[in-house]
Amino acid sequence: MPEVSAELESVLAKLRACAAAPLERATAMPPELYSSAALYAHEQKEIFAKEWLSPGRAADIPNPGDYLSFAINDQPVFCIRGDDGQIRSFSNVCLHRMMRLVDGKGHCTRIVCPYHAWTYDNGGHLLAAPHMKKSPGFNPRDHRLPEIRTELWEGWIYITLNNQAPKVADLLAPLLPVVERYRMADYVHCATEDFVWNTNWKLLTENFMEGYHLPVAHKKTVGAWFPAEETGFPEQRFDAFTYQTFIKDQTAKYGLAHASNTRLTDRWRYTSVMPTVFPTHMYVLAPDHLWYLSLRPKSLGEVHLRFGYALAPEVYESLEDRDSFIAETNAFFDRVNDEDRMVTEGIYLGSRAPLAKGGRLSWLEREIHDFMQYLLRRLDTGETESQARPKLSVAR
Ligand code: FES
Ligand SMILES: [Fe+2]
Numbered sequence: 474m475p476e477v478s479a480e481l482e483s484v485l486a487k488l489r490a491c492a493a494a495p496l497e498r499a500t501a502m503p504p505e506l507y508s509s510a511a512l513y514a515h516e517q518k519e520i521f522a523k524e525w526l527s528p529g530r531a532a533d534i535p536n537p538g539d540y541l542s543f544a545i546n547d548q549p550v551f552c553i554r555g556d557d558g559q560i561r562s563f564s565n566v567c568l569h570r571m572m573r574l575v576d577g578k579g580h581c582t583r584i585v586c587p588y589h590a591w592t593y594d595n596g597g598h599l600l601a602a603p604h605m606k607k608s609p610g611f612n613p614r615d616h617r618l619p620e621i622r623t624e625l626w627e628g629w630i631y632i633t634l635n636n637q638a639p640k641v642a643d644l645l646a647p648l649l650p651v652v653e654r655y656r657m658a659d660y661v662h663c664a665t666e667d668f669v670w671n672t673n674w675k676l677l678t679e680n681f682m683e684g685y686h687l688p689v690a691h692k693k694t695v696g697a698w699f700p701a702e703e704t705g706f707p708e709q710r711f712d713a714f715t716y717q718t719f720i721k722d723q724t725a726k727y728g729l730a731h732a733s734n735t736r737l738t739d740r741w742r743y744t745s746v747m748p749t750v751f752p753t754h755m756y757v758l759a760p761d762h763l764w765y766l767s768l769r770p771k772s773l774g775e776v777h778l779r780f781g782y783a784l785a786p787e788v789y790e791s792l793e794d795r796d797s798f799i800a801e802t803n804a805f806f807d808r809v810n811d812e813d814r815m816v817t818e819g820i821y822l823g824s825r826a827p828l829a830k831g832g833r834l835s836w837l838e839r840e841i842h843d844f845m846q847y848l849l850r851r852l853d854t855g856e857t858e859s860q861a862r863p864k865l866s867v868a869r
Protein backbone atom coordinates (compact mmCIF):
# COMPACT_ATOMS: atom_id res chain seq x y z
CA MET A 474 0.00 0.00 0.00
CA PRO A 475 1.51 3.38 -0.99
CA GLU A 476 2.59 5.51 1.92
CA VAL A 477 0.23 8.39 2.55
CA SER A 478 1.25 11.30 4.65
CA ALA A 479 -0.39 11.80 8.01
CA GLU A 480 -1.42 15.27 6.81
CA LEU A 481 -3.24 13.89 3.77
CA GLU A 482 -4.92 11.18 5.81
CA SER A 483 -6.09 13.76 8.33
CA VAL A 484 -7.51 16.10 5.66
CA LEU A 485 -9.27 13.26 3.86
CA ALA A 486 -10.81 12.14 7.14
CA LYS A 487 -12.23 15.65 7.55
CA LEU A 488 -13.56 15.61 3.99
CA ARG A 489 -15.21 12.23 4.62
CA ALA A 490 -16.89 13.48 7.76
CA CYS A 491 -18.09 16.66 6.07
CA ALA A 492 -19.38 14.93 2.93
CA ALA A 493 -21.29 12.34 4.98
CA ALA A 494 -23.86 14.91 6.14
CA PRO A 495 -27.00 15.41 4.01
CA LEU A 496 -27.41 18.87 2.51
CA GLU A 497 -29.93 19.92 5.19
CA ARG A 498 -27.31 19.37 7.89
CA ALA A 499 -24.15 20.03 5.86
CA THR A 500 -21.47 22.56 6.66
CA ALA A 501 -18.90 24.23 4.44
CA MET A 502 -15.70 22.26 4.07
CA PRO A 503 -13.15 22.71 6.88
CA PRO A 504 -10.31 25.20 6.40
CA GLU A 505 -7.62 22.52 6.09
CA LEU A 506 -9.10 21.55 2.72
CA TYR A 507 -7.84 24.86 1.35
CA SER A 508 -4.44 25.05 3.02
CA SER A 509 -2.99 21.55 2.89
CA ALA A 510 0.03 21.20 0.58
CA ALA A 511 -0.32 17.39 0.78
CA LEU A 512 -3.92 17.59 -0.42
CA TYR A 513 -2.94 19.97 -3.22
CA ALA A 514 -0.34 17.47 -4.50
CA HIS A 515 -2.99 14.72 -4.28
CA GLU A 516 -5.47 16.87 -6.24
CA GLN A 517 -2.93 17.40 -9.00
CA LYS A 518 -2.46 13.64 -9.31
CA GLU A 519 -6.02 12.42 -8.81
CA ILE A 520 -8.03 15.27 -10.31
CA PHE A 521 -6.11 17.52 -12.69
CA ALA A 522 -4.02 14.77 -14.31
CA LYS A 523 -7.14 12.63 -14.88
CA GLU A 524 -10.14 14.85 -15.61
CA TRP A 525 -11.34 16.74 -18.66
CA LEU A 526 -10.52 20.45 -18.52
CA SER A 527 -11.76 23.15 -20.84
CA PRO A 528 -9.30 25.67 -22.30
CA GLY A 529 -12.12 27.53 -24.08
CA ARG A 530 -14.57 27.33 -26.97
CA ALA A 531 -14.07 26.13 -30.51
CA ALA A 532 -15.35 29.57 -31.59
CA ASP A 533 -12.30 31.15 -29.89
CA ILE A 534 -10.10 29.61 -32.62
CA PRO A 535 -12.29 29.69 -35.76
CA ASN A 536 -9.62 29.60 -38.51
CA PRO A 537 -6.78 27.20 -39.40
CA GLY A 538 -3.68 28.30 -37.48
CA ASP A 539 -5.64 29.94 -34.63
CA TYR A 540 -4.38 28.68 -31.29
CA LEU A 541 -4.83 29.14 -27.56
CA SER A 542 -2.59 27.95 -24.77
CA PHE A 543 -3.45 26.27 -21.50
CA ALA A 544 -1.78 23.90 -19.04
CA ILE A 545 -2.57 20.73 -17.13
CA ASN A 546 -0.52 20.79 -13.93
CA ASP A 547 3.08 21.29 -15.16
CA GLN A 548 2.25 20.28 -18.72
CA PRO A 549 1.86 23.33 -21.00
CA VAL A 550 -0.63 22.65 -23.79
CA PHE A 551 -1.84 24.50 -26.85
CA CYS A 552 -4.96 23.85 -28.89
CA ILE A 553 -4.77 24.71 -32.58
CA ARG A 554 -7.12 24.45 -35.54
CA GLY A 555 -5.53 22.49 -38.36
CA ASP A 556 -5.75 23.09 -42.10
CA ASP A 557 -8.45 20.41 -42.14
CA GLY A 558 -10.58 22.42 -39.68
CA GLN A 559 -10.01 19.97 -36.80
CA ILE A 560 -8.98 21.23 -33.38
CA ARG A 561 -6.06 19.31 -31.90
CA SER A 562 -4.01 19.84 -28.77
CA PHE A 563 -0.30 19.36 -28.32
CA SER A 564 2.41 19.55 -25.72
CA ASN A 565 3.53 23.18 -25.78
CA VAL A 566 7.15 22.15 -25.31
CA CYS A 567 9.73 22.20 -28.09
CA LEU A 568 11.22 18.84 -29.09
CA HIS A 569 14.70 20.36 -29.09
CA ARG A 570 15.58 21.84 -25.69
CA MET A 571 12.10 22.09 -24.23
CA MET A 572 11.31 25.77 -24.78
CA ARG A 573 7.65 26.76 -24.54
CA LEU A 574 6.44 27.25 -28.11
CA VAL A 575 3.45 29.62 -27.93
CA ASP A 576 1.90 31.89 -25.32
CA GLY A 577 -1.66 33.14 -24.89
CA LYS A 578 -3.87 33.22 -27.94
CA GLY A 579 -3.02 33.99 -31.55
CA HIS A 580 -2.65 32.88 -35.12
CA CYS A 581 0.29 31.42 -36.99
CA THR A 582 0.91 29.69 -40.29
CA ARG A 583 3.87 27.85 -38.75
CA ILE A 584 4.89 27.42 -35.11
CA VAL A 585 8.44 28.65 -34.81
CA CYS A 586 10.24 27.99 -31.54
CA PRO A 587 11.56 31.29 -30.18
CA TYR A 588 14.82 29.65 -29.06
CA HIS A 589 16.47 28.07 -32.16
CA ALA A 590 13.61 28.19 -34.70
CA TRP A 591 12.63 24.55 -34.93
CA THR A 592 9.46 24.90 -36.96
CA TYR A 593 6.21 22.91 -36.75
CA ASP A 594 3.03 22.80 -38.82
CA ASN A 595 -0.42 23.10 -37.24
CA GLY A 596 -0.64 19.31 -37.05
CA GLY A 597 2.35 19.23 -34.69
CA HIS A 598 4.82 17.85 -37.28
CA LEU A 599 8.35 19.15 -37.24
CA LEU A 600 8.98 20.70 -40.65
CA ALA A 601 12.42 22.17 -40.34
CA ALA A 602 15.30 22.56 -37.90
CA PRO A 603 18.15 24.92 -38.87
CA HIS A 604 21.79 23.82 -38.94
CA MET A 605 21.06 20.16 -38.29
CA LYS A 606 22.63 18.78 -41.48
CA LYS A 607 25.76 17.70 -39.59
CA SER A 608 23.69 15.65 -37.14
CA PRO A 609 23.69 12.23 -38.84
CA GLY A 610 20.39 10.40 -38.99
CA PHE A 611 18.35 13.42 -37.91
CA ASN A 612 15.27 13.85 -40.06
CA PRO A 613 12.67 16.45 -39.06
CA ARG A 614 9.93 14.25 -40.52
CA ASP A 615 10.52 11.68 -37.78
CA HIS A 616 9.33 14.11 -35.10
CA ARG A 617 5.91 15.26 -34.00
CA LEU A 618 4.76 17.05 -30.84
CA PRO A 619 2.94 14.70 -28.43
CA GLU A 620 -0.78 15.02 -29.09
CA ILE A 621 -3.15 15.47 -26.17
CA ARG A 622 -6.59 13.94 -26.13
CA THR A 623 -9.16 16.53 -27.23
CA GLU A 624 -12.94 16.37 -27.59
CA LEU A 625 -15.57 18.95 -28.49
CA TRP A 626 -18.96 19.10 -26.82
CA GLU A 627 -21.62 21.73 -27.61
CA GLY A 628 -18.90 24.10 -28.79
CA TRP A 629 -16.56 23.57 -25.82
CA ILE A 630 -13.03 22.23 -26.16
CA TYR A 631 -12.10 19.66 -23.51
CA ILE A 632 -8.64 18.17 -23.05
CA THR A 633 -7.20 15.49 -20.77
CA LEU A 634 -3.94 13.69 -20.13
CA ASN A 635 -5.94 10.58 -19.23
CA ASN A 636 -6.39 8.13 -22.10
CA GLN A 637 -8.77 6.07 -19.94
CA ALA A 638 -11.20 8.92 -19.22
CA PRO A 639 -14.72 8.23 -20.51
CA LYS A 640 -15.80 10.32 -23.49
CA VAL A 641 -17.03 13.82 -22.67
CA ALA A 642 -20.27 13.13 -24.52
CA ASP A 643 -20.93 10.15 -22.23
CA LEU A 644 -20.05 11.99 -19.04
CA LEU A 645 -22.23 14.97 -19.95
CA ALA A 646 -25.08 13.08 -21.66
CA PRO A 647 -27.61 13.91 -18.90
CA LEU A 648 -26.77 17.62 -19.25
CA LEU A 649 -27.50 17.71 -22.97
CA PRO A 650 -31.33 17.84 -22.75
CA VAL A 651 -31.03 20.84 -20.42
CA VAL A 652 -28.65 22.93 -22.52
CA GLU A 653 -29.19 21.90 -26.13
CA ARG A 654 -32.25 24.12 -26.61
CA TYR A 655 -29.99 27.19 -26.37
CA ARG A 656 -27.60 26.00 -29.14
CA MET A 657 -24.68 27.53 -27.30
CA ALA A 658 -22.12 26.40 -29.88
CA ASP A 659 -23.55 29.13 -32.14
CA TYR A 660 -23.06 31.91 -29.59
CA VAL A 661 -20.66 34.50 -31.00
CA HIS A 662 -17.32 34.91 -29.29
CA CYS A 663 -16.80 38.42 -27.88
CA ALA A 664 -13.94 38.40 -25.39
CA THR A 665 -11.65 36.30 -23.24
CA GLU A 666 -9.30 37.45 -20.51
CA ASP A 667 -6.81 35.68 -18.25
CA PHE A 668 -6.20 36.58 -14.61
CA VAL A 669 -4.40 35.17 -11.59
CA TRP A 670 -6.22 35.51 -8.24
CA ASN A 671 -4.82 34.80 -4.81
CA THR A 672 -7.04 32.03 -3.54
CA ASN A 673 -7.37 28.26 -3.53
CA TRP A 674 -8.95 26.78 -6.66
CA LYS A 675 -11.73 25.03 -4.70
CA LEU A 676 -12.86 28.29 -3.15
CA LEU A 677 -13.19 29.74 -6.64
CA THR A 678 -15.10 26.73 -7.94
CA GLU A 679 -17.46 26.91 -4.98
CA ASN A 680 -17.97 30.62 -5.42
CA PHE A 681 -18.87 30.39 -9.08
CA MET A 682 -21.17 27.40 -8.70
CA GLU A 683 -23.58 28.91 -6.17
CA GLY A 684 -26.07 31.74 -6.53
CA TYR A 685 -26.46 32.38 -2.79
CA HIS A 686 -23.97 35.25 -2.93
CA LEU A 687 -25.46 36.96 -5.97
CA PRO A 688 -27.98 39.29 -4.25
CA VAL A 689 -25.30 40.39 -1.76
CA ALA A 690 -21.80 40.33 -3.23
CA HIS A 691 -23.15 41.31 -6.65
CA LYS A 692 -25.97 43.62 -5.59
CA LYS A 693 -24.55 46.40 -7.79
CA THR A 694 -24.31 44.19 -10.89
CA VAL A 695 -25.81 40.76 -11.71
CA GLY A 696 -27.42 40.27 -8.31
CA ALA A 697 -29.83 43.14 -8.89
CA TRP A 698 -32.25 41.14 -11.02
CA PHE A 699 -31.89 37.77 -9.36
CA PRO A 700 -34.90 36.30 -7.49
CA ALA A 701 -32.97 33.73 -5.41
CA GLU A 702 -36.11 31.81 -4.35
CA GLU A 703 -36.68 30.81 -7.99
CA THR A 704 -33.42 28.85 -8.15
CA GLY A 705 -33.93 25.26 -9.28
CA PHE A 706 -31.79 22.13 -8.93
CA PRO A 707 -32.07 18.71 -10.58
CA GLU A 708 -33.40 15.97 -8.32
CA GLN A 709 -30.67 13.62 -9.44
CA ARG A 710 -26.98 13.96 -8.65
CA PHE A 711 -24.42 13.43 -11.40
CA ASP A 712 -20.85 12.21 -11.32
CA ALA A 713 -19.14 14.66 -13.65
CA PHE A 714 -21.17 17.83 -13.28
CA THR A 715 -23.86 19.69 -11.41
CA TYR A 716 -26.09 22.60 -12.38
CA GLN A 717 -28.78 24.99 -11.30
CA THR A 718 -31.33 27.03 -13.17
CA PHE A 719 -32.42 30.55 -12.31
CA ILE A 720 -34.59 33.19 -13.85
CA LYS A 721 -34.21 36.88 -14.51
CA ASP A 722 -37.06 39.30 -13.93
CA GLN A 723 -38.40 41.42 -16.77
CA THR A 724 -36.37 44.50 -15.75
CA ALA A 725 -33.07 42.70 -16.22
CA LYS A 726 -30.60 44.20 -18.63
CA TYR A 727 -29.09 40.79 -19.42
CA GLY A 728 -30.52 37.28 -19.30
CA LEU A 729 -33.69 37.60 -21.40
CA ALA A 730 -34.31 36.18 -24.88
CA HIS A 731 -34.10 38.64 -27.76
CA ALA A 732 -37.42 39.20 -29.58
CA SER A 733 -36.12 37.34 -32.64
CA ASN A 734 -34.93 34.30 -30.67
CA THR A 735 -37.14 31.46 -31.94
CA ARG A 736 -35.25 28.63 -30.21
CA LEU A 737 -36.50 29.26 -26.69
CA THR A 738 -40.12 29.15 -25.60
CA ASP A 739 -42.13 29.87 -22.48
CA ARG A 740 -40.14 29.95 -19.26
CA TRP A 741 -36.89 29.21 -21.08
CA ARG A 742 -36.98 32.73 -22.56
CA TYR A 743 -35.96 34.13 -19.18
CA THR A 744 -34.23 31.10 -17.65
CA SER A 745 -30.47 30.60 -17.40
CA VAL A 746 -28.67 27.33 -16.77
CA MET A 747 -25.48 27.40 -14.72
CA PRO A 748 -23.53 24.16 -15.07
CA THR A 749 -20.28 23.26 -13.35
CA VAL A 750 -18.38 20.55 -15.16
CA PHE A 751 -16.09 19.21 -12.46
CA PRO A 752 -13.56 20.21 -11.50
CA THR A 753 -13.15 23.70 -12.93
CA HIS A 754 -15.33 24.56 -15.90
CA MET A 755 -18.40 26.65 -15.23
CA TYR A 756 -20.68 28.87 -17.22
CA VAL A 757 -23.89 30.83 -17.18
CA LEU A 758 -25.86 29.91 -20.28
CA ALA A 759 -28.49 32.61 -20.70
CA PRO A 760 -30.97 33.17 -23.54
CA ASP A 761 -28.94 36.16 -24.74
CA HIS A 762 -25.36 35.49 -23.60
CA LEU A 763 -22.86 32.93 -22.39
CA TRP A 764 -20.48 33.81 -19.57
CA TYR A 765 -17.82 31.30 -18.68
CA LEU A 766 -14.82 30.50 -16.58
CA SER A 767 -12.14 27.90 -16.67
CA LEU A 768 -9.81 27.62 -13.70
CA ARG A 769 -6.49 25.94 -13.19
CA PRO A 770 -4.47 26.12 -10.02
CA LYS A 771 -1.12 27.88 -10.20
CA SER A 772 -0.19 26.95 -6.64
CA LEU A 773 -1.99 26.13 -3.41
CA GLY A 774 -3.03 29.78 -3.02
CA GLU A 775 -3.08 31.05 -6.62
CA VAL A 776 -5.44 30.30 -9.48
CA HIS A 777 -5.34 31.06 -13.19
CA LEU A 778 -8.78 32.12 -14.40
CA ARG A 779 -9.80 32.24 -18.00
CA PHE A 780 -12.94 34.29 -18.30
CA GLY A 781 -14.92 34.80 -21.47
CA TYR A 782 -18.28 35.70 -22.86
CA ALA A 783 -20.23 35.27 -26.05
CA LEU A 784 -23.54 36.58 -27.35
CA ALA A 785 -26.50 34.72 -28.80
CA PRO A 786 -26.31 35.16 -32.59
CA GLU A 787 -29.50 37.24 -32.89
CA VAL A 788 -28.30 39.57 -30.14
CA TYR A 789 -24.95 40.00 -31.88
CA GLU A 790 -26.61 40.60 -35.25
CA SER A 791 -28.98 43.21 -33.85
CA LEU A 792 -26.27 45.42 -32.37
CA GLU A 793 -26.12 48.78 -34.05
CA ASP A 794 -22.92 49.85 -32.37
CA ARG A 795 -21.20 46.55 -31.71
CA ASP A 796 -17.92 48.01 -30.45
CA SER A 797 -19.61 50.21 -27.85
CA PHE A 798 -21.86 47.38 -26.69
CA ILE A 799 -18.92 45.01 -26.28
CA ALA A 800 -16.85 47.68 -24.49
CA GLU A 801 -19.77 48.38 -22.14
CA THR A 802 -20.33 44.65 -21.53
CA ASN A 803 -16.61 44.11 -20.88
CA ALA A 804 -16.69 46.90 -18.30
CA PHE A 805 -19.80 45.37 -16.68
CA PHE A 806 -18.23 41.91 -16.40
CA ASP A 807 -14.99 43.46 -15.11
CA ARG A 808 -17.04 44.85 -12.23
CA VAL A 809 -18.65 41.44 -11.63
CA ASN A 810 -15.20 39.83 -11.62
CA ASP A 811 -13.86 42.44 -9.20
CA GLU A 812 -16.73 41.61 -6.85
CA ASP A 813 -15.89 37.89 -7.06
CA ARG A 814 -12.20 38.54 -6.62
CA MET A 815 -12.85 40.50 -3.43
CA VAL A 816 -14.82 37.66 -1.84
CA THR A 817 -12.75 34.71 -3.06
CA GLU A 818 -9.49 36.28 -1.93
CA GLY A 819 -11.20 37.27 1.32
CA ILE A 820 -12.39 33.73 2.11
CA TYR A 821 -8.94 32.35 1.30
CA LEU A 822 -7.43 34.63 3.94
CA GLY A 823 -10.26 33.67 6.29
CA SER A 824 -9.66 29.96 5.72
CA ARG A 825 -6.10 30.36 7.01
CA ALA A 826 -7.21 31.90 10.30
CA PRO A 827 -6.62 29.67 13.36
CA LEU A 828 -10.18 30.19 14.57
CA ALA A 829 -11.86 29.59 11.19
CA LYS A 830 -14.35 26.77 10.65
CA GLY A 831 -16.99 25.96 8.06
CA GLY A 832 -20.58 26.98 8.94
CA ARG A 833 -23.96 25.53 7.90
CA LEU A 834 -24.92 25.63 4.24
CA SER A 835 -28.09 27.10 2.73
CA TRP A 836 -30.29 25.08 0.36
CA LEU A 837 -29.01 27.51 -2.29
CA GLU A 838 -25.55 26.00 -1.87
CA ARG A 839 -26.62 22.56 -3.06
CA GLU A 840 -23.82 22.52 -5.65
CA ILE A 841 -21.19 22.97 -2.95
CA HIS A 842 -22.59 19.83 -1.36
CA ASP A 843 -22.37 18.11 -4.78
CA PHE A 844 -18.79 19.35 -5.10
CA MET A 845 -17.67 17.89 -1.78
CA GLN A 846 -19.13 14.51 -2.78
CA TYR A 847 -17.26 14.78 -6.07
CA LEU A 848 -13.99 15.59 -4.27
CA LEU A 849 -14.47 12.60 -2.01
CA ARG A 850 -15.08 10.28 -4.98
CA ARG A 851 -11.92 11.42 -6.73
CA LEU A 852 -9.60 11.98 -3.78
CA ASP A 853 -10.47 9.14 -1.42
CA THR A 854 -8.71 6.62 -3.60
CA GLY A 855 -8.25 3.85 -1.10
CA GLU A 856 -4.54 4.53 -0.80
CA THR A 857 -5.08 5.87 2.70
CA GLU A 858 -4.86 3.98 5.94
CA SER A 859 -8.53 4.29 6.76
CA GLN A 860 -10.89 1.82 5.13
CA ALA A 861 -13.92 3.44 6.71
CA ARG A 862 -14.73 5.87 3.90
CA PRO A 863 -18.27 5.92 2.57
CA LYS A 864 -18.94 4.32 -0.79
CA LEU A 865 -21.03 6.65 -2.91
CA SER A 866 -23.08 4.95 -5.52
CA VAL A 867 -22.80 7.36 -8.41
CA ALA A 868 -22.16 5.65 -11.71
CA ARG A 869 -19.48 7.07 -14.01
S1 FES B 1 14.36 24.71 -27.80
FE1 FES B 1 13.11 24.98 -29.51
S2 FES B 1 14.45 25.21 -31.16
FE2 FES B 1 15.74 24.91 -29.49
FE1 LIG C 1 -19.99 35.71 -8.09
